[in-house]
Amino acid sequence: MEKSPNQITEDLLRPLLRTSPKYYFAVALLAAVVVVAFAAFGYQAYSGLGVSGLRRPVFWGFYITNFVFWIGISHAGTLISAILRLANATWRRPVTRCAEVITVFALSIGAMFPVIHLGRPWLAFWLIPYPSERQIWPNFRSPLVWDFFAINTYLIGSVAFLTLPILPDWALVRDKASGWRKRVYGFLSLGWRGTPRQWSRLESAMHIMAIVIIPVAVSVHTIVSWDFAMAPVPMWHSTIFGPYFVAGAIFSGIAALILAMACLRKFLHLEDYLKPLHFDNLGKLLLMMSLLWFYFVFAERLTTWYGNEPSEMAVFWTTQQGAYAPLFWTMVFCNFLLPFPILAIKRLRTITGTVIASTAVVAGMWLERFLIIVPSLSHKFLPYNWGTYRPTWVEITIMVGTFAGMALLYALFAKAVPIISIWELKLGLHEKSEVRSQETEGRGKLAFGGQEKLET
Amino acid sequence: MQAVYGLYSDPSRAQRAFDSLRAAGVEEHGIAVVSSVPWEEYEFARRDRRTPMAWLAALGGLLGGVSGYLLAGLTQKAYPIPTGGMAINVPWTNGIITYELTMLGAILVTLITLLISAHIPDWTPRVYDPAVADGCILVGVVNPRHDSRVEIERSLREAGADSIKEANVTNRWRI
Amino acid sequence: MQRHDAPLDSGLSTLAILLLVTCHSSMVQTMESKAQKKWAMVVDLDRCTGCEACVVACHAENNIPTVGEEQAAMGRAMHWMRVERYYQGDFPNVRVKFIPVFCQQCDAAPCEPVCPTYASYHTAEGLNGQVYNRCIGTRYCANACPYNVRFFNFYNPVWEKPLHLQLNPDVSVREVGVMEKCTFCVQRIKAAEITAKADKRELKDGDVQPACAQSCPPKALVFGDLNDPTSEVSRLAGSNRATRLLEELGTKPKVIYLQRESWGDGKES
Structure with missing residues (x-):
């Protein structure tokens, strides 16, 4: 059942123009959680990192786990949407924007964590290379500085990648809305009209952006992995980390x-737009990544075990049989044992099935990051210094706050922007009808034949 | 200033209007076209497609890369601080900064090229009709010569316009 | 298409300005590079009794805060110098081994390059410098250090009365959120150098005594210049008992441990 273009406009603009009281309630609730998290961070900045559960030798804990986790989540969007765009996968159209939004917000949230975890967060700006009288200059040999450059490049790129195709949709809202919305969206759409020149430039720009953003996304998570791999810490100092993290x-x-x-x-009642087909296709991608993940974990564990290097084995055994084993095997269950059958069996790869698998994967991948960071730090070379780590309420509050923050930003975004790209959807409709008319009437595309058309 | 335009719900009719305007002697760049979807298949939407954007992006990347290399290389050399027994200028680590700034350069130049060449942002009133939002295609002429006015309207109508409208627009040199 | 040139021009000029400013502001600085000393410590494990006098001396000399029972139990105690205990053999034939561990002042220190703000860097005399004012507290150096000898100020340090009266005026007090570690008592090195210069003589072996070495009853700790072939540390470093901690990591530590061969049976670490 195809929808008409006007139906699409109406369906997708509805969330922007009409708001239910439930929405306000949800936003207020999420905002409250975020405020509490900010207060917790304020408390930590005021008192010192002592209020967190960090200690010697585990100097990185929940904050860095969340950093890696959120930066990882941010690869949902731009990367996937860019790949699908370049591959010309037409089913991508309703999916790209909701994916790109995840990137922008998850990246912003992820980038906050290295600042949250600083001993003196108010000095975080020292990572910016700017000439000053104090001659503070970043050390380009430090992976954290690479992070700074990579994340900012990715953030700028993905914001542009998200925003550019929104302009025509904002112009649509401008034309359809009235009152203050008309003025606001008139401003936001930057005077977009839809001249051939604008359309073709937008296409070119999106094409170039898609090509550029993929290597940037790969580099971002590779560099995040190098934060660990550059340090001579057992089970960190590994060449597999780059691709493994990506x-x-x-x-x-x-x-x-x-x-x-x-x-x-x-x-948002988008049943007619986000169809089982999309979940099925993404489910297949998820299945492939689950297999890839398992392959990487197996390769990493096998080489460590076979190499039998004492300091690495200490970390290895603590995750296989020791204190971290329950978390490790939960991770394997969440990332492979549970999603694999669900996603591999076609009958189970439904919307409910993929949602169950995805929930497990998100939890499992969070655990993976935790298990990369904490067991290694707590079991470094000199056994006398082995330690442990337990987070405090401050870290947990801030972590919960970021999840609420993500939901909040997403909710606000879906209220301000059509969450599915309307013009791309309409373009898809036209392309379909074009193909159909070609088949039925034998009417060729009017590529060069404008003049002939007139004469016939 | 005055604009005359027709609204077409069907792209092939818009194409017909575009062609007859040209036949009537209107210069191709004097014909305004506005649509809510990029009708790439049709000639009226294929104007101005040539753009050096990709080359400029590559140039931007080059520029970004060079500046990244110089940023890392020159500053470290100017104020050498030894760390970890490493050389002051390490190609590996400078390469990472170079790489990121290459990409940033390409992204920024693409963005700037888009904004400038697509005339964004521009909030001044130009030829436009809210019916475009409903899927209509606008084809028209801004500030037509007085003697050709009648013929333009006839061309637009005969091509099968849903409606013919006139509008006052602020026009400098863009349409 | 002429309009496309505008962003390029402005980009180029911005770049040029940026480079000029940075080069100018940095080139007025010159490095003093007369690498003459190579400070090193020798720890004779066969002499060490594990009395921990060095630990106390280090706390007193370097204004190292005590964090209290609760924090110490959590693992936040700060001991620039610590004595690690390892047990050898099975009960009842157990031997306790002591290894005093402090910053190894590595020549290829993993802690230094990872710092994003150059707070940890290599001084001209080969020490691992830690500039407290530059530290923003990423704690990356502490993770990268294989010896776990870097300490973080989780809270602002407090000295209960009357401990505040014994603060060493030669050593800065660190604030919350910065890393700190053994400095080889750099304040004592500087003081000895100034004294020698005032007396118009060269620094001689034994002029510099870090607090730990000074207070070691069995004289297990010896400090000196490895570049001086006649110094005590140079002599001891050539001993066939000499070894270095976690030498296989390639960090090139400047702390030399002396131990009889029976020590190195692979069970200690």
């Missing part, structure tokens, strides 16, 4: 995308 990031990103799409479908 694969994990895409894995958790797809899972987050499926969850976001399921929420949008339910709350």
